[in-house]
Ligand SMILES: Nc1ncnc2c1ncn2[C@@H]1O[C@H](COP(=O)(O)OP(=O)(O)OP(=O)(O)O)[C@@H](O)[C@H]1O
């Protein structure tokens with residue numbers, strides 16, 4: 082009995098240890114590789130080296146860092162804010178307003194979740210080409226703003242928003258849009274925080290679509306730049322790793338700042 | 353009370369409400385009519401799902417009647433949005449804005465009305481004092497207790513000086529002790545402010561202790577409207593009699609009917625004069641109801657209204673509950689208040705008589 086319990090505990094620890102290793106090791110390797118030369122990295126070196134400074138200098142000479150970061154930040158923040166405002170309005174609307182067509186329209190929205198991006202790529206590209214938006218940041222943002230997943234997430238969360246609060250606001254003379262901005266948004270702020278984290282990460286890490294629409298170096302985002310470094314004829318992996326670290330920092334930052342709100346939002350914001 | 357001329361605050365005229373359509377249509381209110389007078393404490397009493405909230409929401413303006421009309425001081429309010437009605441609501445779950453402080457919650461409605469700043473802050477202070485919450489003005493509403501939230505909700509609803517206050521089961525989330533305190537508090541507020549209160553509850557005791565008048569509802573209909581005594585002593589229908597307090601039902605035959613009273617023949621063959629609901633003329637077989645405390649047990653069955661064997665005697669401190677198995681097979685309950693002089697005069701198995709007080713019997717409509 083006692084030994085079998087010990088065995089169980091040991092197994093648990095072994096499993097958790099493995100999981101921790103699998104998730105932490107890539108980060109560790111990223112940090113280690115950033116301090117080594119490309120040759121050492123290819124050789125499989127897993128200890129810190131002395132090439133960190135050179136890698137940083139090389140990265141900053143090869144890449145216009147401020148511009149690339151500005152592009153990424155602009156696209157990610159704008160797209161995130163627009164997505165959240167538009168999709169939360171839609172989610173709120175779907176839950177609050179009754180109509181005969183409501184559930185049918187909603188099913189259509191959810192159905193779009195099942196279409197793989199690969200199938201949308203070419204039609205979307207043609208649309209952007211016809212409207213002259215190729216090689217602009219608007220082209221990256223537009224297709225992401227009405228997010229079926231975020232609409233779904235907000236509709237689900239809105240179920241926990243008491244209708245009585247809406248009635249109380251109406252008694253106080255608020256119009257529908259005022260109820261949304263003055264009551265709903267502040268009350269649901271942890272839902273918004275969670276959505277912000279998810280949408281920001283998706284937008285920041287967005288790769289395939291920007292790769293298709295962005296063609297000039299002045300418009301490229303960090304993910305594109307780092308991957309172009311990695312696919313050069315003689316890639317300098319040390320420099321690539323510096324890029325990777327820099328590209329990871331903002332998402333880490335956003336997550337840590339909003340961690341508490343994020344967890345609350347995932348659990349449901351109205352208690 | 354009766355010599356004053358009553359002015360109607362709210363007239364509900366033949367209102368129906370149907371939810372859904374086609375096969376799933378559901379009639380939540382079925383031709384409801386009621387006059388609610390100015391300055392009265394009016395209670396809607398009924399079991400869960402009978403349509404109390406639906407009626408209240410229509411008066412507040414959150415939903416609209418499918419049929420019929422609602423008048424406020426003689427004016428049809430169908431076209432008025434909620435904030436233009438001189439009506440305010442205390443919600444079942446208080447519905448305080450969680451991101452605002454106690455003070456901000458009370459001020460919010462006034463700010464939306466564009467009242468001057470000085471007036472708003474004076475009014476907020478006044479309201480806080482009224483509900484004795486001045487010390488918690490700057491707390492977030494999530495950080496105060498249920499009873500305190502209740503008070504804030506009241507203050508918020510009273511702040512814009514409504515003529516009518518709607519309260520939807522405002523006490524149902526509170527524990528027993530707090531509930532009793534708030535009952536007294538609410539009654540005090542109503543008398544002090546002179547505002548018409550429309551109070552919803554499914555607790556009959558609450559309704560009886562607080563109300564000037566009560567409307568008993570069941571399945572979308574109002575069955576009876578009257579003062580607490582009318583409702584309790586003179587239930588017009590079986591549902592009302594059963595829903596409020598304990599009642600004895602007896603089958604009887606109508607002998608004669610004259611000016612609001614009927615002579616009926618009880619199961620044992622004795623005659624008793626029973627009261628009738630207004631304008632009701634019974635005939636043939638009817639059901640007569642009597643409250644257990646409006647009857648007495650006597651040792652000598654001769655001359656008593658009913659005869660039978662005592663099947664149980666239960667002492668419950670303040671009262672003693674007797675159950676008599678009548679010769680007709682029915683069972684009759686009698687409740688007497690205990691006093692020191694009166695000993696344990698009766699025992700189970702005794703043959704006893706039951707005497708009804710004058711006016712204790714009431715003929716049901718159904
Ligand atoms: N929006 C709605 N759509 C469909 N049916 C509804 C709707 N609102 C209420 N109902 C139905 O109407 C009936 C009356 O509801 P209502 O809320 O008025 O009951 P209530 O008397 O307030 O009950 P409770 O004491 O439980 O609050 C219920 O059977 C309910 O299911």
Ligand SMILES: [Mg+2]
Pocket residue numbers: 404405406520
């Ligand atoms: Mg209700």
